[in-house]
Amino acid sequence: MDFSAIYHRASDQMCYMLNENKVVVNIKTGMDIESVRIKYADPFLYPHIWGDTIEMKFDKELKDHKWWTVTISPKWKRLKYHFELEGNGERYFLFEEGFMTARHAELFGDNLTSFVMPWMNSADLNRTPDWACDTVWYQILPDRFFRSGKGSLDADLTPWREEGSVTIDERFDGNLKGITEKLDYLAELGISGIYLTPIFKATSAHHYDTEDYLAIDPFMGTDDDLTELVHKAHSLGIRVMLDAVFNHCGLAFAPWRDVVKNGKRSDYYDWFFINTLPVEEADRDSTDGRYFTFAFLQDMPKLNTNNESVISYFENVCKTWINKYDIYGIRIDAGNEVSHNFVKRLRKCLKTIRPDFYLLLESWHDSIDWLRGDEFDSVTNYGLMNFVSGFFLDRTFTRKDLIHGINECYTRYMNQTSRVLFNLLDSHDTNRLITRAGSFDVFLQQLTILLTLPGSPCIYYGTEVALEGSFDPDCRRCMPWKRLDSSEFRIKNELVKKLIKLRNTELSLRSLDYQFTCEYNEPRLLEYVRYDDKKNGIQVFLNCSDHDVVLEAASGEILFSHRVEQDILSPGGIMIRRYTPAKS
16 A cells, blocks of 8 residues: 555645535545545544444546545534545555554554544634626726727827737726626626726736725726726626735835835835835846845835735725725735735625625635635636646647646635636736637637636636737737627637536536546547536537547537537537436
């Protein structure tokens, strides 16, 4: 038995409350393990170690491991447990001290230390907003989405450009009224959540260098414009989330200006990380360490989110946003750089005002440290984007590689987090999906994965019409509205719309349950089933190979198809059909 491949600890995503009555226990083992049983009891009711026994479910296959799970309902809201593992003709028990043979376990008896959940405290339950798993998000960079009216008449305003690249400094004057005018379009597309990149007063076109967190940028509009946007969005069943740039600010932010002027005499000196005085705002990066910044961008001083005044300031900012504009969520930019204490305090404050408020962490990595239920609700799931993109970019990868990657994403966190993961395939920080995919067929296959896996999927503006673009700033092109008038892009847009409609209407697509079936001996034919608690749902087939694949005659209603003819799935093809499990 490969002991080094077996891992469990009674915390995080390995042992947690699913609700006030149920506990989920997971364990990771090597591929040699054939069965796992959990033996559990109440720590006080049973004086002996064995208790009751449940067979654990082999739930997901990872690259080098198996993931086993079980859900237990402890009658007395306490739990102690250990594992019995079998593989290669061997049997061992796993306690907190380590591995034991059956003889050693009997010998040590009650002196062994079991894994324990001492008490199911309801205050510790990870609660995420129910509405988020029903939401299809649409990310908008307001300056590049749509301009209503003549715009600001600024001398540096660039004429709206629907073709070709853009630069980082160009300002196209898209505005909040423009988004409001296009809400009917978004509703028809099937969107139920809008994520707006920063809209508050800033120096740059991208607005991540905030000058005033309580003033709408005049280029974007007014308080009334945002209020009108949110009000109309709500009338169409669409919630709005704002970008919260709390890790850093811009050089025009009033507290920073005060520090530059007054140095240590400033009341705001401890709001920042100043290393040399006087503060030098030179036109060069900050690698010389004169003050800390986001990355090494000298025009984005890093805020000290350990500071009590900073915490109070941003609590008041967010309370104002909720009370004034009626927003339902914030995405904290570079959220894994702000202090844990800051987010814990902010969560408590905002959830008191709106219990189902959605707190989204921007992070590109495994983020369990921020997703234990007392900080963020969700995270930008760039891991899923990377696994999906890698599979399509490297044709030596088999479906097993992608399966392992997807399963990795859904074993990182508690179920409550996984159900609202902010899944995306492109954003203002990546190259565009169609550019990376290289063909519309591959583009549509990846969107199919995005919209048929668990989580809260997000479409980047323009992706629904296959807007091109390389990395920042090229991924921030103007929304090409004229494309919608061409028959070619209307057809593409209709296919995307059908996928979104499927995501919105099929209950199985909003559950956490999925299974990779692998019934066909085709290493690049991706097959999986999404099902509800009655095991009814849909079956997805994606032909990612370079040859036709013949599927068995469809036994269920065809819900979506692309490049399919008489059960022949061409390369780049997609089939989604109704699934009903065979009766045993």
